[in-house]
Amino acid sequence: MSKGVLVDLTKCVGCGSCTVACKLYNGNEWDDTTPTMGPDAKLNGKNWTVVQFHEVKDSNNQPVWRFVKQQCLHCKEPACASACFAKAFQKTEAGPVIYYPHLCVGCRYCMVACPFNIPKYEWEKAFPLVTKCMMCSGKVEKGEAPACVSVCPADVFKYGDRDALLQEAKDIIAKDSKYVKHIFGEEEVGGTEWIYISDIPFEQLGFKTNVTKRAMPSYTEAYMHATPFVGITWGVILTGLYHYTKRRNQISKENNKNFKA
Amino acid sequence: MASHAQEAQKWSFRITPIRVLLMLLSLVAIGVIVFRLVTGLGTVTNLSDEWPWGLWIGFDVLCGVALAGGGYGTALIVHVLHRDYFAPIARSAMLTSLIGYLLVMAGLFLDIGQWFNFWRPFVSWGHSSVLFEVFWCVSCYTTVQILEFGEIATERVGKKFHNIFKKALPVLMIVGIIFPTLHQSSLGGLYLLMVDKLYPLWWSPIIFLFFLISSFFVGPAMICVETTLAGKAYDHWIPIPILRKLVRISAYAMILYLILKIVDLTNRGVLGLAFSGTFEANWFLIEMIFGVIIPIIIAFSGFSNSRSGLLTFGLLVSLGVVLNRMNVVITGMIRSTGVSYIPSAGEFIVSAGLVAMGVLAYCFVVENFRILEHEDHGHAA
Ligand code: SF4
Ligand code: SF4
Numbered sequence: 001m002s003k004g005v006l007v008d009l010t011k012c013v014g015c016g017s018c019t020v021a022c023k024l025y026n027g028n029e030w031d032d033t034t035p036t037m038g039p040d041a042k043l044n045g046k047n048w049t050v051v052q053f054h055e056v057k058d059s060n061n062q063p064v065w066r067f068v069k070q071q072c073l074h075c076k077e078p079a080c081a082s083a084c085f086a087k088a089f090q091k092t093e094a095g096p097v098i099y100y101p102h103l104c105v106g107c108r109y110c111m112v113a114c115p116f117n118i119p120k121y122e123w124e125k126a127f128p129l130v131t132k133c134m135m136c137s138g139k140v141e142k143g144e145a146p147a148c149v150s151v152c153p154a155d156v157f158k159y160g161d162r163d164a165l166l167q168e169a170k171d172i173i174a175k176d177s178k179y180v181k182h183i184f185g186e187e188e189v190g191g192t193e194w195i196y197i198s199d200i201p202f203e204q205l206g207f208k209t210n211v212t213k214r215a216m217p218s219y220t221e222a223y224m225h226a227t228p229f230v231g232i233t234w235g236v237i238l239t240g241l242y243h244y245t246k247r248r249n250q251i252s253k254e255n256n257k258n259f260k261a
Numbered sequence: 262m263a264s265h266a267q268e269a270q271k272w273s274f275r276i277t278p279i280r281v282l283l284m285l286l287s288l289v290a291i292g293v294i295v296f297r298l299v300t301g302l303g304t305v306t307n308l309s310d311e312w313p314w315g316l317w318i319g320f321d322v323l324c325g326v327a328l329a330g331g332g333y334g335t336a337l338i339v340h341v342l343h344r345d346y347f348a349p350i351a352r353s354a355m356l357t358s359l360i361g362y363l364l365v366m367a368g369l370f371l372d373i374g375q376w377f378n379f380w381r382p383f384v385s386w387g388h389s390s391v392l393f394e395v396f397w398c399v400s401c402y403t404t405v406q407i408l409e410f411g412e413i414a415t416e417r418v419g420k421k422f423h424n425i426f427k428k429a430l431p432v433l434m435i436v437g438i439i440f441p442t443l444h445q446s447s448l449g450g451l452y453l454l455m456v457d458k459l460y461p462l463w464w465s466p467i468i469f470l471f472f473l474i475s476s477f478f479v480g481p482a483m484i485c486v487e488t489t490l491a492g493k494a495y496d497h498w499i500p501i502p503i504l505r506k507l508v509r510i511s512a513y514a515m516i517l518y519l520i521l522k523i524v525d526l527t528n529r530g531v532l533g534l535a536f537s538g539t540f541e542a543n544w545f546l547i548e549m550i551f552g553v554i555i556p557i558i559i560a561f562s563g564f565s566n567s568r569s570g571l572l573t574f575g576l577l578v579s580l581g582v583v584l585n586r587m588n589v590v591i592t593g594m595i596r597s598t599g600v601s602y603i604p605s606a607g608e609f610i611v612s613a614g615l616v617a618m619g620v621l622a623y624c625f626v627v628e629n630f631r632i633l634e635h636e637d638h639g640h641a642a
Pocket of ligand 2: 083084085086087088089103104105106107108109110111130
């Protein structure tokens with residue numbers, strides 16, 4: 001059973017503690033040019049998680065603020081891992097999707113493949129690596145919550161078995177009518193370990209809601225399985241054609257000779 | 262003239278103003294390349310987290326591989342189907358292809374961030390990745406092509422190995438057709454994962470088929486362009502009927518492509534997007550009309566009976582395929598990334614420099630090895 005985190009966006013106060021905890025735990029420098037919180041907060045090589053501010057209208061059409069923590073969603077079947085041709089991304093049993101820098105070639109196919117544009121690159125470095133949130137996999141392996149989750153003063157997160165959290169999320173949105181009837185991450189790209197509930201429609205909060213519900217690797221699986229088969233069949237056909245047409249040419253040449261003679 | 266040089270057994274390389282220009286361009290590009298390898302991708306390119314793949318992947322790799330596809334198509338026709346009729350073009354088509362692949366490898370190498378780690382996928386098998394297949398096939402195919410070229414090279418250097426290469430040739434040829442077939446389609450297959458990112462006019466569950474077919478039909482087109490250039494430069498003219506027949510083969514593949522495209526777009530209910538007048542729609546229409554429909558008409562009209570007709574066909578189709586690949590890499594992605602990307606001067610210089618190096622290499626090989634002579638003349642020499 002994989003671990004997950006349930007995020008209740010109605011509770012977040014935008015304090016940014018989680019982004020600080022992330023920097024400290026992972027030893028990431030502060031980036032003066034890109035803040036980790038506010039309207040311009042942006043994920044990058046040094047910011048593995050950020051809290052974005054959104055001014056939106058609530059159901060009574062009153063302007064309200066909502067704060068959205070962004071990080072890797074740790075897909076159940078991650079596109080990044082199925083895209084990497086050197087196995088530098090791997091999904092663990094416990095839930096986190098981990099990046100192994102020594103295996104990485106730096107082709108950045110993982111970045112293009114991630115439906116949520118999560119993996120970032122260290123563009124300023126001579127030998128850049130891909131970076132992203134790894135759900136503090138060391139902690140999660142031990143059954144502890146990720147760093148960001150454990151410091152939240154506003155009770156935004158619940159950490160636990162994903163299936164149980166999903167059930168809990170369903171109960172919450174069924175009971176309380178303020179929530180939109182959608183659990184982000186339940187079905188998106190086949191499900192993610194991080195799941196979100198909210199009182200504002202997700203598309204207004206910068207979520208990519210138009211993504212497929214199919215698991216991403218399923219788009220290439222059939223293709224990859226067919227390849228060796230197609231390759232071998234094609235080879236047999238070519239060899240056959242080679243001998244057949246060669247023989248045919250010989251026969252026609254001999255016939256021509258006989259004819260002339 | 263080429264045979265003259267051979268009899269004298271001296272290496273020749275004519276210096277013309279154009280070649281000096283190409284050499285200068287190559288030198289500048291090499292400078293930029295060294296700078297990039299030492300300082301990283303961020304300094305030279307306009308790539309960013311929004312645009313992890315740009316001109317080098319789009320042009321140097323995707324276009325390069327497609328345009329170099331002329332080699333496998335010709336190998337199939339001449340060496341497997343034994344249509345000796347087309348033999349006069351076989352060697353030069355394969356040479357272009359070999360040079361094309363070497364440039365693709367160079368382009369790929371430049372584009373990877375941890376370039377000293379390039380060999381990693383040979384030992385760490387990410388076999389669920391389409392890129393894994395591209396990587397293996399391109400590496401193997403380049404090796405096979407170098408071996409195939411061995412048959413030509415040993416006519417001049419290392420003559421004692423010539424017979425070995427000659428014997429190995431049929432096997433190499435067949436292996437050398439399987440690999441490109443697989444990876445031409447895999448390059449399209451890479452985009453299967455971009456289902457929510459690539460604009461629906463280009464993304465398709467059968468995008469790999471579109472890549473495969475277009476890499477096949479661009480082969481003869483490239484041969485038309487190349488033989489015109491070689492004809493001008495070396496006064497070596499491939500008879501029009503031969504080219505015209507090839508162009509027809511290509512046109513049949515294009516008709517198939519067009520039909521598949523329409524069926525696919527209709528099936529997914531996005532055919533209407535093509536006529537919606539958007540930025541993407543217009544580029545798509547340009548690609549289809551100038552790169553596919555007009556060339557088909559040319560191929561079946563009397564125009565293809567002339568050198569200028571063949572050249573027009575060749576240029577339209579080649580540029581059409583280039584446009585298609587660039588549309589997939591850039592135009593079709595702008596909407597989902599929310600920002601646009603314009604390659605930096607450094608990126609353009611390197612791409613142009615790689616092409617220049619390819620042209621120079623082609624000229625050198627043609628002047629020093631038996632490439633452009635017809636087989637039957639060859640025996641006399
Ligand atoms: S969100 Fe992106 S980076 Fe994170 S696991 Fe999914 S595909 Fe990978
Ligand atoms: S950039 Fe690295 S982690 Fe990403 S797909 Fe390429 S090799 Fe794998």
